Amino acid sequence: MSGSSMWEAVSGIIRRDLLLAMRRRSDAAMSVFFLVIVVSLFPLGVGPEPAVLRIIGPGVLWVAALLACLLSLGRVFTADYLDGVLEQMVLIPQPLALLVGGKVLAHWVISGFPIVLLSPLLGLQFGLSGESLGVLVMSLLLGTPTLSMIGAIGAALVLGVRGSGLLVALLVLPLYVPVLIFGAGAVTSSMAGIGGEANLSLLGACLVLSLFLAPWATAAALRIALE
Amino acid sequence: MSIGINWLKYSSPQAFYPLAGRLIPWFACAAVALMGVGLYMGFFVAPTDFQQGEAYRIIFVHVPAAWMSMFLYVVMAVWAGIGMGLNARLSFMMAQAIAPTGAMFTFLALLTGAMWGKPTWGAWWVWDARLTSELILLFQYAGVMLLRTSIDDVRRADRASAVFALVGVVNVPIIYFSVQWWNTLHQGASVSMATGSKMASTMLTAMLLMTVAFWLYSIAVILARVRCVMIERESLPVWNDDEKPAVIQEVVEAR
Amino acid sequence: MAVKSTHVPLGTLPFLPLFFHASFPYSRPSLCEESLLLQAVALRCSRGERRLFTDLNVKVERGSLLAVVGENGSGKTSLLRIFSSLLPPEQGSVLWGGQDIHQLKELYSGQLTYIGHLNGIKDDLTLLENLMSAMSLAGEPCSNNGAKEALEGIGLKRPIHHLPSKVLSQGQKRRVALARLWLSTRPLWLLDEPFTSLDTAATDVVTQRLLMHLQRGGLAVVVTHQEVALPAEVVQRLRLMG
Numbered sequence: 178m179s180g181s182s183m184w185e186a187v188s189g190i191i192r193r194d195l196l197l198a199m200r201r202r203s204d205a206a207m208s209v210f211f212l213v214i215v216v217s218l219f220p221l222g223v224g225p226e227p228a229v230l231r232i233i234g235p236g237v238l239w240v241a242a243l244l245a246c247l248l249s250l251g252r253v254f255t256a257d258y259l260d261g262v263l264e265q266m267v268l269i270p271q272p273l274a275l276l277v278g279g280k281v282l283a284h285w286v287i288s289g290f291p292i293v294l295l296s297p298l299l300g301l302q303f304g305l306s307g308e309s310l311g312v313l314v315m316s317l318l319l320g321t322p323t324l325s326m327i328g329a330i331g332a333a334l335v336l337g338v339r340g341s342g343l344l345v346a347l348l349v350l351p352l353y354v355p356v357l358i359f360g361a362g363a364v365t366s367s368m369a370g371i372g373g374e375a376n377l378s379l380l381g382a383c384l385v386l387s388l389f390l391a392p393w394a395t396a397a398a399l400r401i402a403l404e
Numbered sequence: 405m406s407i408g409i410n411w412l413k414y415s416s417p418q419a420f421y422p423l424a425g426r427l428i429p430w431f432a433c434a435a436v437a438l439m440g441v442g443l444y445m446g447f448f449v450a451p452t453d454f455q456q457g458e459a460y461r462i463i464f465v466h467v468p469a470a471w472m473s474m475f476l477y478v479v480m481a482v483w484a485g486i487g488m489g490l491n492a493r494l495s496f497m498m499a500q501a502i503a504p505t506g507a508m509f510t511f512l513a514l515l516t517g518a519m520w521g522k523p524t525w526g527a528w529w530v531w532d533a534r535l536t537s538e539l540i541l542l543f544q545y546a547g548v549m550l551l552r553t554s555i556d557d558v559r560r561a562d563r564a565s566a567v568f569a570l571v572g573v574v575n576v577p578i579i580y581f582s583v584q585w586w587n588t589l590h591q592g593a594s595v596s597m598a599t600g601s602k603m604a605s606t607m608l609t610a611m612l613l614m615t616v617a618f619w620l621y622s623i624a625v626i627l628a629r630v631r632c633v634m635i636e637r638e639s640l641p642v643w644n645d646d647e648k649p650a651v652i653q654e655v656v657e658a659r
Numbered sequence: 660m661a662v663k664s665t666h667v668p669l670g671t672l673p674f675l676p677l678f679f680h681a682s683f684p685y686s687r688p689s690l691c692e693e694s695l696l697l698q699a700v701a702l703r704c705s706r707g708e709r710r711l712f713t714d715l716n717v718k719v720e721r722g723s724l725l726a727v728v729g730e731n732g733s734g735k736t737s738l739l740r741i742f743s744s745l746l747p748p749e750q751g752s753v754l755w756g757g758q759d760i761h762q763l764k765e766l767y768s769g770q771l772t773y774i775g776h777l778n779g780i781k782d783d784l785t786l787l788e789n790l791m792s793a794m795s796l797a798g799e800p801c802s803n804n805g806a807k808e809a810l811e812g813i814g815l816k817r818p819i820h821h822l823p824s825k826v827l828s829q830g831q832k833r834r835v836a837l838a839r840l841w842l843s844t845r846p847l848w849l850l851d852e853p854f855t856s857l858d859t860a861a862t863d864v865v866t867q868r869l870l871m872h873l874q875r876g877g878l879a880v881v882v883t884h885q886e887v888a889l890p891a892e893v894v895q896r897l898r899l900m901g
Contacts, residue, residue, distance in 0.1 A: 182798055185795060185798070185800055186795065186796055186798055189792060189795035189796060189800070190792075190796060192792075193781075193784070193788075193792045193796075196784070196788070197781060197783055197784065200783040200784075200823075201783060256781075259777075260777060260778065260779060260780060260781065261775050261776075261777025261778060261779040261780075262779045262781070262793075262796075264745060264773070264775050264777065264779070265773070265779050265793060265796055265797065266796060267745060268743060268744070268745065268768045268771070268773050268797075269765075269768060269796060269797060269798055270765045270766070270768040270769030270797075270798045271765060271798065272765065330567070330568075330571055331568075334551060334564050334567060334568055335551070335554070338551075338554045338555055339554060340554060341554075344550060344551065344554055347543070347546065347547055347550055348547045348550075348551060348568060350543070351540045351543040351544050351547065351572075351575075351579075352571065352572070352575050354540055354579050354582065354583070355575075355578045355579055355581075355582035358582045358583065358585065358586040359582060359585075362585070362586060379582075379585070383578070386578075390574065394567055394570070394571050397488075397567050398564065398567050400745075401560055401563045401564050401567065402560070402564070403745050403746075404557075404559070404560060404563075404745065404746050404747065556707075557707060
């Protein structure tokens with residue numbers, strides 16, 4: 178009974194968030210557009226040399242994906258904070274961390290997953306080959322949920338704080354470093370012929386760790402924000 | 405030694421304030437004395453390195469500063485954790501007081517690292533694993549302090565920066581490991597900060613002296629700062645305990 | 660819904676309210692009678708630099724309503740948030756059935772319906788979707804028909820149930836938020852200015868609903884700046900002086 182009502186609340190919030198995203202499709206599309214534009218700027222800045230682009234490609238794609246995730250963080254809790262739904266969430270008779278996990282999952286589906294889907298196309302722009310493209314998709318598939326999980330902590334900490342958009346970037350970006358290193362490293366090493374498995378498994382470890390720890394920290398931060 | 409002293413009494417800011425005031429001069433004097441001896445040994449007694457010449461002598465500042473920067477982050481997170489667990493005001497104040505000193509040592513480690521790098525590797529900055537993790541540590545210190553200053557409500561500022569400090573302390577080892585991993589992946593700039601395997605005993609003594617001196621300095625500065633924090637907070641009318649009758653309760657009787 | 664028979668004091672079973680929250684307390688009014696008591700003990704609260712109240716003691720019993728009145732900024736909403744466990748008190752504690760609500764945690768959340776001064780209404784969702792998602796979030800999922808009846812109960816006619824909430828007036832939005840009271844089976848209601856932007860007809864309906872809740876043995880704490888038109892014997896007034 179307790180398990181099913183817990184699931185009810187979590188799945189309810191996921192469904193509601195997805196429904197809201199469907200009603201506001203342009204919001205979700207924005208981070209994808211941002212990604213495409215940022216990635217397209219690099220060849221313009223660095224020059225169209227294919228050899229150079231191939232070297233910087235994994236890093237550029239990963240940094241751009243990271244920034245796109247960062248920009249979407251404002252949407253995780255802000256609307257709910259402003260209209261009072263967040264108060265109701267904190268007062269549910271289930272552990273808040275589970276609900277937070279559900280919300281972050283919904284957020285990833287809306288703004289992280291499209292990035293993963295789009296990445297092979299962008300990888301082609303940088304001359305990545307078949308196997309590296311696969312590794313790129315895998316690395317983003319493992320890495321972007323971690324980014325959402327870590328980012329949610331920052332988003333919850335800065336709720337209602339002045340200058341929160343910039344502040345969340347300053348808080349969260351240092352925490353993103355390991356994911357960036359393992360993610361871009363996976364693609365780079367697969368291009369170098371070493372294979373990206375080691376980096377991918379480290380990314381997986383980061384994901385598991387963040388799935389366990391981040392929701393609790395986020396829940397604590399939300400409670401603090403609502404005091 | 406601690407028998408008969410009620411340590412818990414000092415967990416309240418009012419009792420801690422005068423204690424801290426009495427302790428500061430001792431720690432400060434000891435720090436200055438040890439720093440003098442340590443620097444003298446480091447700069448004049450320790451032998452010249454046969455590979456790096458005199459330039460290596462910066463490690464007597466650099467290495468202790470780097471140690472302190474990481475150590476203080478952990479201490480800050482521990483105070484933050486105690487504050488969250490026990491809801492203790494003094495713990496939050498300690499965490500707040502530690503952050504600037506920790507950031508200062510991080511900056512010092514980066515600065516001396518760059519000064520060492522120029523003559524040794526010919527570049528002010530190399531993406532060495534340790535330097536890079538120091539840099540990210542500096543960002544985390546900045547994050548803790550910025551988060552605190554952006555939140556007006558003291559209680560929320562305390563608790564929010566405590567959560568961030570705790571998240572950061574989980575992250576520091578991961579970052580350190582990942583940067584090292586990244587460093588071995590990119591073989592190009594493979595440089596190590598490690599000075600030769602053998603270290604003259606005078607070098608080691610000087611380094612340890614400097615470390616202890618930095619410790620004492622940190623304690624003195626942090627105590628002084630925590631006193632400032634107390635004054636800042638205590639001036640708030642919340643602490644004036646002139647109780648006013650705030651509530652009048654009327655129970656309407658049944659007709 | 661599996662209903663565990665129990666004469667154990669609240670809180671000795673870890674997930675007690677989850678077992679019987681849908682039927683609690685009306686179907687079994689004898690259940691945990693002694694636990695249906697909300698007490699504030701020596702509460703103190705400051706916001707920012709201002710002390711709002713100190714040494715506040717109050718008791719709310721079954722079937723009674725605590726009306727918290729006072730000027731703007733006197734700490735009415737803070738008191739309600741302390742009761743809801745959103746805001747930890749600076750000193751003192753809130754007891755539910757004799758136990759600290761911050762120890763009961765989710766057990767206590769399962770006992771209350773809290774409607775703050777924010778409506779918790781999503782502009783992009785329809786009235787029906789808003790109400791149903793609010794109820795499922797609160798752990799009391801309701802059927803489509805149940806939600807429609809609740810909306811009608813508070814005077815929102817069927818034709819507008821499928822409109823997006825952004826077209827509603829403030830009063831109508833408030834009604835959607837308050838429609839949760841028609842579906843709530845929780846013993847404790849915490850309402851922050853429920854009558855704000857309601858017209859007199861809606862105010863009457865909500866007052867009637869409150870009375871029904873109290874008659875069934877429920878408890879309520881209502882923050883309000885207007886008189887609650889309820890029989891005096893069920894209303895206890897608490898005036899905060901700020």
